[in-house]
Amino acid sequence: MPRAGLSPAAVVDVALGVVDEQGPDSLTLSAVAARTGVAAPSLYKHVRNIGELRSLVARRVLEEMTDALGEAIMGRSGDEAVAALMQAWRRYAVNHPHRYAAMPPAPLSDPALAEAGGKLMTAALAVLRGCGLEGEAAVHAARCLRAAMHGFVVLEVAGGFGLPEDLDTTYRLLQKTMIDGLRQGA
Structure with missing residues (x-):
């Protein structure tokens, strides 16, 4: 079950925070997972992969x-x-x-x-x-x-x-x- 409050839009919000602070090359599922307090595999409930997350950020x-x-x-x-x-x-x-x-x-x-x-x-x-x-x-x-x-x-x-x-x-x-x-x- 997806974590309460976590959605594709919320994942993109967190990803933008990573990008803002560290640049687009620092955007990884691990970095987003660490900020959301979930394990990286849990993000797959919201985005298919890092490619899709980068596309959503773009x-x-x-x-x-x-x-x-x-x-x-x-x-x-x-x-x-x-x-x-x-x-x-x-x-x-x-x-x-x-x-x-x-x-x-x-x-x-x-x-x-x-x-x-x-x-x-x-x-x-x-x-x-x-x-x-x-x-x-x-x-x-x-x-x-x-x-x-x-x-x-x-x-x-x-x-x-x-x-x-x-x-x-x-x-x-x-x-x-x-x-x-x-x-x-x-």
């Missing part, structure tokens, strides 16, 4: 990011929406660097993550539609936007910008560069 991260981006872009359009999307992306990655690192690079190609990844993509495409980009042009723009945001935040959280100049100023320049580029693509 889905939760995608959902959190989608919520954060959706909240940021709500009621905005055009340049303002792009800037809000970029700020929300960066804020999530900086505030939750280990969770961000737990997000797989190609969620749309993973059946377990396709729905959550699709919702995140839908939010980005809605912003781009407000910039006059649709169809194939919007997909190309979304890829460029993601590459720019992801590259910046990965370098930032890893301490890859060693010079003393202000990172917020650099990110605003990246935003302006992306917005100007999107205007030319529309």
Whole structure:
């Protein structure tokens, strides 16, 4: 019988705690079991294996990011929406660097993550539609936007910008560069 209070969602909550504190590579069934006070085999009542648990964690991260981006872009359009999307992306990655690192690079190609990844993509495409980009042009723009945001935040959280100049100023320049580029693509 499953332990009272333990459910797949509760297991994911504990797994996120492990990820937050120790990084995604530290996520093991043993680490989660130790925090829940059960033996590792007891977790199999809630998740099939470590692969499924990692997938559930990734889905939760995608959902959190989608919520954060959706909240940021709500009621905005055009340049303002792009800037809000970029700020929300960066804020999530900086505030939750280990969770961000737990997000797989190609969620749309993973059946377990396709729905959550699709919702995140839908939010980005809605912003781009407000910039006059649709169809194939919007997909190309979304890829460029993601590459720019992801590259910046990965370098930032890893301490890859060693010079003393202000990172917020650099990110605003990246935003302006992306917005100007999107205007030319529309």
